[in-house]
Amino acid sequence: MRLIQFTCIAIGVSIIPIAAMALAQETRKPPEADRFASIRFLEGNWEGTTDGQSGKGKVKRTYEQVIGDRFLHGRNKSVYDANEKHPKGENHEDWSIFSLDKNRKTIVMRKFHIEGFVNQYTLTSAPEDKKTIVFTTEAIENIASGWRARETYKVVSADEFEETFELAEPGKDFEVYSKATLRRKK
Numbered sequence: 001m002r003l004i005q006f007t008c009i010a011i012g013v014s015i016i017p018i019a020a021m022a023l024a025q026e027t028r029k030p031p032e033a034d035r036f037a038s039i040r041f042l043e044g045n046w047e048g049t050t051d052g053q054s055g056k057g058k059v060k061r062t063y064e065q066v067i068g069d070r071f072l073h074g075r076n077k078s079v080y081d082a083n084e085k086h087p088k089g090e091n092h093e094d095w096s097i098f099s100l101d102k103n104r105k106t107i108v109m110r111k112f113h114i115e116g117f118v119n120q121y122t123l124t125s126a127p128e129d130k131k132t133i134v135f136t137t138e139a140i141e142n143i144a145s146g147w148r149a150r151e152t153y154k155v156v157s158a159d160e161f162e163e164t165f166e167l168a169e170p171g172k173d174f175e176v177y178s179k180a181t182l183r184r185k186k
Contacts, residue, residue, distance in 0.1 A: 007082055024155075035107075036072055038107065039123075041130070041155055042153070044058070045074070046062070046185060046186040047061075047148070048181045050179065051180075052078075052165070052176065052179060054078075054080045054086065054090050054178065055082075055083040055089075058078070058079050058082075061182060063078055063096075071098060071099050074096035078180075079091055079092075083126050091114075092115075095111070096111045106123050107122070107126075107135075108123075109123075117140060117141065117143060120139040120140075121149070121150075121151065123135055132152065132154050134150065134151070140158065146169070147170060148167070148174070151164070151166075152164045152166075159183055159184035160183050161181075162182075163179070
């Protein structure tokens with residue numbers, strides 16, 4: 001009986017240093033890089049104004065982490081005032097899902113529009129200062145072949161950014177479709 005107790009104590013004492021080393025190695029692992037560092041400023045609730053081909057309007061937008069911070073989800077609603085082109089005004093909604101494509105080492109944004117368009121963008125410019133972030137489409141569903149879109153986010157401050165949405169017809173240069181200025185809602 002004493003031999004069994006001694007063996008159990010000896011095994012327990014020998015496991016402690018091994019467990020301590022494993023724990024020390026675990027705590028020394030470098031922190032995982034923030035997959036959304038270049039766009040993390042978007043998180044939160046925003047309100048602002050927009051102006052463009054649909055006229056002038058108001059914008060409400062929310063960006064939040066979803067599914068264990070694997071994705072960043074954006075929800076946008078723009079309400080345009082009545083004008084000559086749209087006597088009753090216009091409502092626009094879209095959802096954005098940002099993800100990290102580890103193979104290509106870039107952020108991909110998929111944007112789902114109420115009109116049925118689905119734009120797949122890749123991050124094409126994210127300078128070190130994180131002041132201007134550009135996404136350019138690599139595919140657009142439910143539109144004639146050859147169309148392109150580009151979204152540019154210009155960080156004005158921690159609580160304000162400007163977004164420019166541009167479209168390009170097949171074989172043509174980008175033209176501004178709309179510009180929005182959004183401020184963080186506190």
